[in-house]
Amino acid sequence: MAIAVVLAVLGLTVLSGAVGPASAAPETGTSGSDTGSDTSDQQSPSRFARIVIDSMTPSIVTTTSRPVVTVSGRVDNVGDRSITDLTIRLERGDPVASAAGLRTDLADDDPAVAVAGPFEALSDKLAPGESVGFRMSMALSANNGPDGQGLAISRTGVYPMQVNVNGTPEYGNTAQVAGSRMLLPVLSLPPDDNRADGYVDPSTEYSDTDPVTGLGPDGSVSANLSSPARMTILWPLAAPPQLAPGVLGGNTEPVRLINENMARSLADGGRLAELLTALQKVVGEPPPAQSDSVSSDTPPAETSESPEPAALPGSEKLADSMCLAIDPDLIVTVRAMSLGYEVSDNPADPRSSTRPGSGAEAAGRWLDTLRWTAQRMCVVALPYAQADLTSLSRIGNAGLTEAALRSPADIVDTVLGVRSVRGLSIPALGAIDSDGAATLTAAELATTAVSSNSVAPTGRRDDTGRYRIGDLAAQTYDAPVTASFAAIGTAPSTPALTPPDQRVDLSDESEGSRRQSAIGALAYPAIAAPEPAPTGADSRPSSRDPVVGRSAFLLPPTYWSPTSADAEALFATARLLLESGAATPTPLPNLVAELGSVREQARLIDPPGVGPVGRIGSVLTTDATASIRRNVEDSWQFEGALVRSADVAATPERYMSPLREDQLRAIRSPDAWGSAVYTHLRRTQSERIDAVSSTLHRMTRSVTILDPGGRYTLASERSPLLLVVKNDLALPVRARITTSEPADIEIGDLGVIEIPASGTRQIQLPTRGEASEAISVEIRLSTVTGVPLGEPISLSVHTNAYGKPLFYITILAAAALVLLTARRLWHRFRGQPDPADADRPEPDELERMLAGSGYQERRRTLQSEGRMHGEEPDDDPS
Structure with missing residues (x-):
């Protein structure tokens, strides 16, 4: 019967123009999951209808499950034609044989059908825009359903399932008008009479047929617990960069955001709020915030303490296996928002107009909750702003690499008050090339986590997925599992490393089907x-092995967007696996410690079907690389010239670091596959580079020499040259003044001068002139680290100096004066008339009278003084 059904399925006419693989729009800085939009509503243009899955029960099959699979949902007519004679049925394929099959079995346009149920009538007619609900069930076993129909599942595994809807579109023939695919994990199977009839006790009987592994006397099939998977789950908290570029730090300028997406994401129901709220099912809820005012008649015992709400039962092992993976850029942004912020009208212009932000309160609450949660969980820091390792290698700035890879742990610890896991780098892209590996080694990071499709074992495959790659120890994880996590939530996406044959058309899948696949x-x-591993010389693993073996290192994409229902379903599944013994918790600190003893060798490869890792992860052009390198170097040079001031809380490092962080945001890895993603990244990269360049240019113009203008006259040849320097920066700056070296003037070097913040300073340049003429002098200002400041000024300086000729003339004049004076004295002492008086004319009567009157006056004065002393007057005029 089952074979006949399969043949009937293969005989159906399939719609022409099958939909190729596509990805929903990824989250970006201006759109995406932080806006709360559901990109899963996008429709494939070649489909007449769309299936929306509400639920599949059981979501994972165990021995306690009902022996029936039930799927419920609805069918929407999304075309412009009516559809008649709609029928529906449930189909399954062969169990997934490798991790890649988790996506390829869902992406195949014409999936293989191993077992299918009968078609059931759904609706006689479905007009455009109308919907019809459905609920159908099918037995797990082959003969337990109606008329002996069933899914014929007798072994554990993960099975691809499809809900298939056929109908007759108006003006068309009968065909498949809609389909929805998902995965059904079978951990174990409930009792079954038919399987019980075939039970063979291996201790007493022998069977020449292949017995069902784990089959019990009641026909149940137990889970394989012989080698529990070592489960480590990372829970990323990250967001596309939201801080507007080109804004200086240390609260010296208002915080600017490019939009309000972050505020919406942090508010109740937002993406980041949902991610954090989901963890309360694992570690418990934080206590309610205490009111600022407490009634005076309330007993202290009732307000001082309140019990913490407990996590869901069975969460202890889950909590041990989980670790928060936090992007430091996110918490830096949220902390800045909580203190008040503005939204830029033009993010590309650091000086554009702004409007007040509205998310400060939500940011504060979210950050408080994160602190409470992080102190009860393992925490690891992601690279800053998901900076690409290959891009860091191309830029080649050690300080920028340090800020991207080593500083994030310190930032997370400082803001959240925790001690994060050290030594592990988790590249955002999921893969590294040789340049990226060298960058990690240079940053003294010895361990990393990369996707398994970027690593090729050179010897035996390790069942833990851990390998030694040169100087690095790597924990690998399954990229298809990550892609499954990326597909859930409000903004489903396809990771950049996904090969074409694994790119599922997410627009065709509803939230319920994507959740079931995850x-x-x-x-x-x-x-x-x-x-079991082969015992012969050929120790290559079986093709049925998972890519990573029994390692369950689960790493969702950094910008994923699970809803609360998605998170609860994932947690419930993880709890079941841990409690059943199919998995065992492996805390991340233990995993990192164990990586140090890894011996199995492997080499880095480009993921098959994807292309070079460096080309996928980096959008840097040669010009962009040079610009970033120049901006970063200038920022370090500026920081080295700034001085901490008691009047300003900002330190030089806090003042300048946002500009370097902007350059890290400019080289973030692509979070999804698609040309639109790369176009957006290139545009934002250019904007951030230009904005930082603009701010650095503005800083150089903020410290300058005030040009006195015109001609500058010194009082003497050694008078100092008076200048005024101005600093509009928020911190004092150490600078040097250099001048041109024209002839006939010497200007001294003042050395290092400190110009106060937001002020001016008068300086005196020691000057010595050697010529009494106008001399053109060019004066420049630069930081002590060599960054030019302001515009050089040109002065016309007049020193009032005459040089050596004036010196010699002065000496000769002095000598002549001494000689002439000596000659006159010589003649006077000898009673001889001075030859210089020989040409003097004889005195006239007036001159004699004046000379005589003076003599007579002196004589009368002497006679008068003689009488006063009793002396006789002398009448002799001689």
């Missing part, structure tokens, strides 16, 4: 136990 992907490493 559950199957999470369970896959714990369910798909590897076969």
Whole structure:
């Protein structure tokens, strides 16, 4: 019967123009999951209808499950034609044989059908825009359903399922008008009479047929617990960069954001709020915030303490296996928002107009909750702003690499008050090339986590997925599992490393089907136990082995957007695997410690079907690389010239670091696949580079020499040259003044001068002139680290100096004066008339009278003084 059904399925006419793989729009700085939009509503243009899955029960099959799979949902007519004679049925394929099958089995345009149920009537007619609900069930076993129909699942595994809807579109023939695919994980199977009839006790009987592994006397099939998967779950908290570029730090300028997406994401129901709220199911809820005012008649015992709400039962092991992976750029942004911020009208212009932001309160609440949660969980820091390792290698600035890879742990610890896991780098792209590996080694990071499709073992495959790659120890993880996590939530996306044959058309899948596939992907490493390793010389693993073996290192994409229902479903599945013994918790600190002893060798490769890692992860052009390198170097030079001031809380490092962080935001890895993603990254990269360049240019013009203008006259040849320097920066700056060296003037070097913040300073340049003429002098100002400041000024200086000729004339004049005076004295002492008086004319009567009157006056004065002393007057005029 089942074979006949399969043949009937293959005989159906399939619609022409099948939809190729596509990705929903990724989250970006201006759109995406932080806006709360659901990109899953996008429709494939070649489909007449769309299936919306509400639920599949059980979501994971165990021995306690009902022996029936039930799928419910609705069918929407999304075309412009009516559809008649709609029928629906449930189909399944063969169990997933490798991790890649978790996506390829969903992406195949014409999936293989192993077992299918009968078509059931759904609706006689469905007009455009109308919907019809459905609920259908099918037995797990082959013969337990109506008329002996069933899914014929007798072994554990992860099975691809499809809901298939056929109908007759108006003006068309009967065909498949809609389909929805998902994964059904089967950890174990409930009792079944038919399987019980075939039970063989291996201790007493022998069977020449291949017995069902784990089959019990009641027909149940137990989970394979012989090699529990080592489960480590990272829970990323990150967002595309939201801080507007080119803004200086240390609260010296208002915080600017490029839009209000972050505020919406942090508010109740937003993406980041949902991600954090989901963790309360694991570690418990934080206590309610205490009111600022407490009634005076309330007993202290009732207000001082309140019990913490407990996590859901069975969460202890889950909490041990989980670790918060936090982008420091996110918490830097949220902390800045909580203190008040503005939204820029033009993010590309650091001086554009702004409007008040509205998310400060939500940011404060979210950050408080994160602090409370982080102190009860493992925490690891992601690279700053998801900076690309290959881009860092191309830029080649050690300080920028340090800020991207080593400083994030310190930032996370400082803001959240925790001690994060050290030594592990988690590249945002999920893969590294040789340049990226060298960058990690140079940053003294010895361990990393990369996707398994970027690593090729050179010897035996390690069942933990851990390898030694040169100087690095790497923990690998399954990229298809990450892609399954990326597909859930409000903004489903396809990671950049996804090969074409694994790119699922997410626009065709509803939230429920995408969630069910993520559950199957999470369970896959714990369910798909590897076969025993061969004992012969050929120790290559079986093709049925998972890519990573029994390692369940689960890493969702950094910008994923699970809803609360998605998170609860993932947590419930993880709890089940841990409690059943199919998985065991492996805390991240233990994993990092164990990586140090890894011995299995591997080499880095480009992911098959994707291309070079460096080309995928980096959008840097040669010009952009040079510009970033120049901006970063200038920022360090400026920081080295700034001085901490008691009047300003900002330090030089806090003042300048936002500009370097802007350059890290400019080289973030692509978070999704698609040309639109790369176009957006290139545009924002250019804007951030230009904005930082603009700010650095503005800073150089903020410290300058005030040009006195015109001609500058010194009082003497050694008078100082008086200048005024101005500093509009928020911190004092150390600078040097240099001048041109024209002839006939010497200007001294003042050395290092400190110009006060937001003020001026008068300086005196020691000057010595050697010529009494106008001399043109060019004066420049620069930081002590060599950054030119302001515009050089040109002065016309007049020194009032005459040089050596004036000196010699002065000496000769002095000598002549001494000689002439000596000659006159010589003649006077000898009673001889001075030859210089020989040509003097004889005195006239007036001159004699004046000379005589003076003599007579002196004589009368002497006679008068003689009488006073009793002396006789002398009448002799001689």
